[in-house]
Amino acid sequence: MKFKSIRTKLIVFMLIATIIPIVTTMFVTYTYTSKSMKDRALEDTQNLLYQGQRNVSAVLAALNSSSLYVYSDAELYRELQTGVPDFQTDSRLFAALSYMKSSVTDVHQVYLYTSLGKRATIVTNVAGAKRATDTEAFADVDHYVGSGESVYVQPTHLSHTYGFASLQPQPSEKVFTLHRRIERIPSNEELGFISMDVKLSLLTDIVGQLYDNTEEDLYIVDGNGVVIYADEDQLIGKPIRSTWFQGEVADREVERGSIEQGGALIVYEHVQGTIADWTIIKRIPTSYLMREANHAAAINMLLLAVSLAVIVTATIIVSLRITAPIKQLVRYMNEVQAGNLNVAIQPASNDEIGMVVVSFRSMMGTINHLILSEYKLELANKTNQLRALQAQINPHFMNNTLQIIGTLALELGVPRIYALLAALARMMRYSMDNESSTITLRDELAHLKAYVELQKERYENRFEFHVEVDAPLLDAEMPKMILQPVIENYFKHGMDKSAEDGQLYLKAYSRGDGLIELIVENNGAVISSEKLEAIRRGLETVYAENGVQKNSGYAMESIDEQPAADTDVNSSLKQAQAGAEPRIGLNNVLARLRMVYGEEAQLRVENIAPSGVRITLVIMKKVVEGGEMDEGADRR
Template identity: 40%
Template sequence: MKFRSIRSRLILFMLLATTVPLLLSITITYIHTKETIKEQALEENRNLIYQGKVNLTNYLNSINQASLTLYTDANFLRNLRKIPDDYRAVAEVYTSLQNILNTVHGIERIYLHATQSGQSTLVTPAIYPKREYRTEPYISTQGYEKYTTAIEPTHKSHDYGFPPSPTSYSDKMVFTFHRSITNVPSEKVLALLAIDVSLDSVADITEQLFNKDKEQLLVVDQGGTVVYSGRDSQLGTQITDKELLTRIKGTQTEGFFESGGAMNVFEKMQTPYTEWTIIKRIPNSTLYERARQLTQINAAIAVIALGIIIFGTLFISIRITEPIKRLTSYMNRIQSGQLDVDISWNRQDETGIMFTRFRQMMDTINNLILREYRLELANKTNQLKALQAQINPHFLYNTLQSIGTLALQNNVPRIYALLSSLAKIMRYSMRNNDVLVTLRDEADHVRLYLELQKERFGDQLVYTLDLAPDTLDKPMPKMILQPLIENYFKHGMDHEGRQGMVRIESHMREDGVLQIVIENNGSRIEPEKLATLQEQLAGRGNGELEDEWAGDNGEIGVRNVLLRLQLYTPHDVGMRIENLEPYGVRISLEIDTEDMQDMRTGENKTAEARTGTGPREVHTEEN
């Protein structure tokens, strides 16, 4: 394939015009999508972490409030001095601790050490309370005597020095809420309270904030110890990420930063008894997963589109260049003298139009060679036919006039009237120059025809012409109504039974369409034939109509009426045929009178120029 050919240039152009924009579109889309996803993810996760912070704060506040209920018990502080000798005081202390245990969900155990009596008490949900005398509190609580409230980081559960019970779980991770109970308003410590809280309650809150399989969430205290993590191996360990430690110990209460191939979103919980930081770590692989998927989808679509474009370019280039080669071959043959070349090309596109025009050009050239001879021969033939067509009708018309005159001489006026009607009908049909007439002319012609039929059938026939006055001067093609009425006498009239009836009415629609309705009470059309007839009429004359409705021996029938109506107007012309109940047939015609008026004006101007006369006034006899 030569590079200068249209096909190769078209392929190269299409590849460049599609590949470059596709690659730029994919790149820009990926960058924009990545930034958009980052912004959306940051906003969503900020809201999630804030909600988690509120829920965790509320949960810790509920534990704090539960521990403060000891101060609302007027006998509790007094009972701390009475134990262990006063069993009633011991029971009331048990009850107070048991109330705290039952108030907040997730409390594993409560340890209380009374400093004055040396009584240590342990309350758990699964076993009976334990108590024993100790000179000092359990070692894990001693460091919190100086704090009113504090939270011990996550650690393994233990029984505060009491013998383990069958239901004890030493491997379970908990965090401890410490409170020093003082003799208000003095600051003297009466007891130390330690409440172990299961991480399950924290997990119930935080697990809604992240995807365990793809993301990581940490709750870290101000010392960098992991209070909660989705990974059990990190519980109670120290954070080693320097960037993260800097953010935890800094003054910024919320924000985000990127490190280690992930985006970290954090927010601090600031309460009187602790300062936890909630950190959500989202790996870039998870964060930009949707962007990569979208890019992969776009790339796949681009590859498919590129393949389709290449195939389409080849296909189109072949379809463009092949006709050029074929046309060049035809031209070479014509140049050699073969003027009768069969130029065939069956496409419906521009190339088909080009071949059609070329074929028409060759036909025109071939026709011009014999034009003078053929035109002269056609003119002579037409002149002969025109003379023959005029002789017979004029002879018959003149003969009828002579017979009518003879009838008057012999005092037979009825015969003269009938012959005059027949002569007028023949004269109307011989007006070859009048292609378009008015509805008034058509109605007069139909009235003469019906009068002749009434002479034949007598009282067995009645007819009515109900024509709106504004329709009488509307133009329409000549000889439209009489063939349709003639079908009634040929095929529909009951010659032995009921009285025959023909009704013709007309009116103008608002859209300027003349509507003419012809009804009779003759025999109905068989349903099968009527369906076929309606289908053929809907096809605008395509196909043959039923023989009895198409006319005999080539005479004008329903199909010819429709074709002539369509011939004189570029718009749709409606004709409907339907059966009436219980008998009879209705034919409806719809004619666009504006097109007819334009055509009639043109014909009148042509006739005036040819004859030098003005318009002819028509006087119609009203019956």
């Protein structure tokens, strides 16, 4: 399907006119829907996290308030200051710790250490209350609140017995612990420590309503980046390593916010509490957010495919009905162009296109006999002219004589003479072949190499001959005896007979616009400005005879031609037809090229610095492939 055809343009236009608006609408709709869903999900998530933050803050506040009960109970606080144990003191101590344990839901156990007297007390769900005397404080308690801050919330860990080996064995629980240092008010003197283990299930009940644990992830992270809560057990109690927990999320100065990274939307909310610096983080995969938008996009793609199938079918049907008569008319014209002037033209419809076909048939009937007669006359005239220019010599007996002499040279043991005679014989056979006026570039090069071989012998190998031709161009058609007159000028006018470094080049390449350039260069003597101008004036005459005027900078003449009367091509043709021996020069070369290729044919001559001459021939590209002629680009 060629894009130049009306059918192709019609199909492409209709497809573009329908597909682009549909695709654009789908893209805009998908983009807007995606953004709206992200904004809505972000707003809903921020509201949920804000409520969760308030609930977590309330739990931490209650836990903090419960740990301060040791200051509220005057009797208990006085006993901590004196450190004198008795039965009533133990009873009040157990009662106070039991109250603190029951004041906050899911407190697993409460541990109290009194520095005066080195007494430790623990109240648990399973073992009840236990006391130990003359013992050291549990190491973790002293590590967290032994100095510095008086209160610290330890990240999630497995519960333990705080050194009470006599406690009844009980399963470990995942707990986070509030440690508080008890001080003598108003000084900072240490009276003891209290630790409250809170089951992680307390946070699970709160945050479980904030996310969908099948698709989303939720984390509670403390100020050091240690995970307090997560769905994955292996993450709990360890520093978070995810790349998204960097920068903005880890920045405690930003109260809340969101980022989009790693294919997910990250929403975070910092917990506003006095005893802990926690952050609630919710990670929502983009694919989960966009599932509805993607579903809508899939439906739109299905509709687009159905619409495209309908549009393509309708477009092809309409284009066939519109363009079929036009293509039939083009076929008629192609047959006429190929020489079939008697083609039977039948209108295919009664519309405007049918009227054009009828008019074309009438026109062909009117001018058919004029075109046919004029075409045949012109063709016969040009054929005769071409054959006249080629008919330089036609002595068949000389070819036979050369074969006899060559055989004798072999018999006498002189193969070089035989090689030269063979080259001369090839040239003669090439010149005597008048059956066809055109040959391939391959044939012309073979003839040219035979000619150069003779010249090398004549001038004792004082020059080198180089050929650079692209392989696809070897089958390009061209008139006979075109290149030899061009190269012959080098030996007649440009070659230094005393030098031994002569260089002669022949290059051929395709220009890409359906034309071929044949370039002949040498390093011989340059042409004087006066003679070069005369050469160009001579070739202007050839262009003028063909109805085209060329700028003198591009119209060139043969080196060995005289200006004025001798540059008249018709006179050269008449001499050839009359049996005279016309001089085969660039002038006749251009005339023959113009006969074959028309206005496309060109010939240019120019000097090369510091020495040498370049002659350029431009012809149309006609390559024989599989019996059909490929003429490259159409003439413009």
